[in-house]
Amino acid sequence: MLDIRALVERVGPTLLRTVVSPEPTVCVGDVVIAEPDEPPTAAxxxxxxxxxxxxxxxxERLARACGAQGAAAVxxxxxxxxxxxxxxxxxxxxVALVEVRPGTGWAQLVWLIRAALGGTGIEEADARGGTGVGDLFRLADAVADVVDAPVTIEDAHSQVLAYSARQDLTDPARVSTIMxxxxxxxxLAKFRARGTFRQLSKGSSAIFVPAQQDGTLPRLVVPIRMGGELLGSMWAVVPGEVSEERSTAFADTAPLVALQLLRWRAVADAERRRSAEQVRLLLEGGEGxxxxxxxxxxxxxxxRVVAIEMPSSAGPAEGHRLAMWEWITRGIGRRPLVTEIGTMLYALVPDRAGAGGWPDLREALMSHDAAPRPLIAVGNPVAVADLPQSRAQAEELVGLLRTGQLRDRVAVYENNWHLVVLSRMAGASTDAGVGSLGPLPVLREHDRTQGTEYLATLHAWLRHPGDPRQASRELRVHPNTFRYRMKRLTQLVDIDLESPNVRAALFVQLLADRWAQHG
Structure with a gap:
């Protein structure tokens, strides 16, 4: 038995939204329709x-009457x-109050709710060992009989979900699409140029697309909608213009396909949630x-563990992360397992060559150039039992990317371990208060009050000992300006730059200063 929350989740946010959910929740029995101006006969x-x-x-009267009769929801x-x-x-x-999204047909909603209550959704698909895709293929066959032509059912991103068995009329475009x-x-570019997708986004009737010069046969296309949302489309390969009756019959199958797509998506979402929970267990370690x-x-x-964080300017983080991941990983074989923890998207990637392995994914990540650019960091390859370690490494690199101390498009741990060492050392130094020791406080105060840049000058000198030209290039000043600054700061404070221990201590202090500014 499902309670109202589970039923709303199963039917999906495309159709239903919970407005009021009292405690405790009530298990759902059946669906009844309230007659106008008559009290409901609800069990x-x-x-x-x-x-x-x-x-x-x-x-208001309906809500009170439903509550009095023990109904689960109105x-x-x-x-x-x-x-x-x-x-x-x-x-x-x-009594629970549930909003039905505008544009949702009541008859379709009743069919879908009863299917969910009857256990013909997720449980049935699980019992068959699938995710309801077989039903989509059978539905594609049924639609092909209606329109008397080969059919594909596609999602809103033109990914093929199912296709009919009949192949009596085909062309290279259909073969490539199915393969x-x-x-x-x-x-896709040719159909876009003809305005096909623009028509799909606006209308609900079938669209005829004539044959093209490259040999692509005519198409009859119909959008698949539910509750105002474009779920996908159906494409039939036809020999030429079709009758209005057959075109209308093709369009009339769209609501049934929409219901099946919603069921399929609910199953797929449930599978994704289960997978994400298992991936989370792997990343967190522990007994499970x-x-x-x-x-x-x-x-x-x-x-390896890949950690991805979207910049705050990207808007709703979850939608951007998942959409970006779908875009990046298309065509690399089996997609890596993913989960979300907090503000981060994590993926488990096999550290091997071949489809779905780290080299393929790295190439895809490096070539992804959409804006805003995500922060992407990758831990070392580890055994499955040690995945929390690779996760921690990736997260540490994301922290460096976030503060601008690391600017790689894809930060890989083994290439940036030295920055992690410096970051940890600077953090420990800050906590120990080493910045207040020696001559550095005097230089810091002079920079603050006099507008000098002695700390930056000293840092460049320590980074490029004996090479004033390189140090001056780093500061974007003339070498003579750099030499003059070094002379002035050594006159301001008593500092033995010939001592390696003094140089090491100063470098740690300056490093801690810079890390503290970024943090």
């Missing part, structure tokens, strides 16, 4: 659909579902990591 745990509710007063559409008085009535009656599980970029290894079928080989 305990029923979902009551306010199909004919037209105003606030009706909605479902309403905006703007009534967003009315504060209606929400207050539902809360007082102890690559995605419409090729050059094919062996179970997670078995659940995920992680091979017994070295893996």
């Amino acid at each position: 305990g745990g029923d979902l009551v659909l306010g199909v004919a509710v037209a105003d606030r007063e009706q909605a 479902l309403l559409k905006p703007p009534i579902s967003a009315d504060d008085a209606v929400a207050a009535a539902a809360e007082e009656a102890g 690559g599980r995605k419409q090729p970029d050059e094919v 990591w062996r179970v997670a290894v078995n659940e995920l079928a992680v091979p017994n080989e070295a893996h």
Whole structure:
């Protein structure tokens, strides 16, 4: 049995949103439709659909009546579902208030809710050992019979989800689409140039696309929508213009495909959540990591942890991280396992050549040039049992990227270990208060009050001993200016720059100063 929260999650945020959720939650029984101006005949745990509710007063009466009969929830559409008085009535009656998204058909919603309550969603797919994809293929076959043409079902990113078995009419574009599980970029470009995707984004009827000069056969395309959201599209390869009746029949199959796509997406989302939870166990270590290894079928080989953080200017972090990851990893074979912890996206990548391995992913990460640029750091390759160590290394590098102390497009731990050493040393020095020792406080105060740059000058001298030209280039001043500054600061403080111990101590102090400024 599902409670109202689980049902809303299963049906999905595309269709439903919880407005009021009383405690404790009630297990859902069935779906009933409230008749206009009549009290609902709801049993305990029923979902009551306010199909004919037209105003606030009706909605309040319905909420109170549902609460009195022990219903689990009342479902309403905006703007009534967003009315504060209606929400207050539902809360007082102890019944959940769920908003049905605009554009959602009530009949389709009933079908989907009953399918979820009947266990024909996630549980059925799990029992078959799949994720509901087989149903999409059977549906593609059924649609192909309706339109009398080969069909592909694609998501909103032109990824092929299913295709019909019949191949009596085909062309190179369809073959490449099915083989690559995605419409090729050059094919997409031609359809975009014709305005096909612009029409898909606006309308709901079938679109006829004539044959193209490169031999691409005509297409009949229909958008797949639910609750106002474009879920994907269906493409039929046709020999030429089709009758209005057949075109309408093709378009009429879209709502059924939309329902199946929502079910498929709910299953896929559930699988993704389960996988993410197991990956989280691996990254955190502890007793459950062996179970997670078995659940995920992680091979017994070295893996790296990739940590990705989006800049705060990127907007909603989660959406950007996941969208970026989908974009980066397309075409590299099996995508690495991922999870989100806090503000970070983590991926487990096998440290080997071949599809889905670290070299392929590194190339994809390096070539990703979208703005804003994410912060990407990679830990050392480790055994599966030591993944928390690789995660900690990646996180430490992200910290250096965040503060600008490291500027690599993809920061790899073995290439930047020396910066980690300096960072830790500077942090320990700051905590120990070493910055207040020796002549440095005098130079620091002189810089602050007189506008000099003695600390930066000394730092450049220590970084390039015996090479005033290189040191001056670092400061972007003339070598004579650099020499003059060094002479003045040695007159200001008594400092023995001939002593290696003094030079080492000064470098640690200056390093701690700079790390503290970045931190």
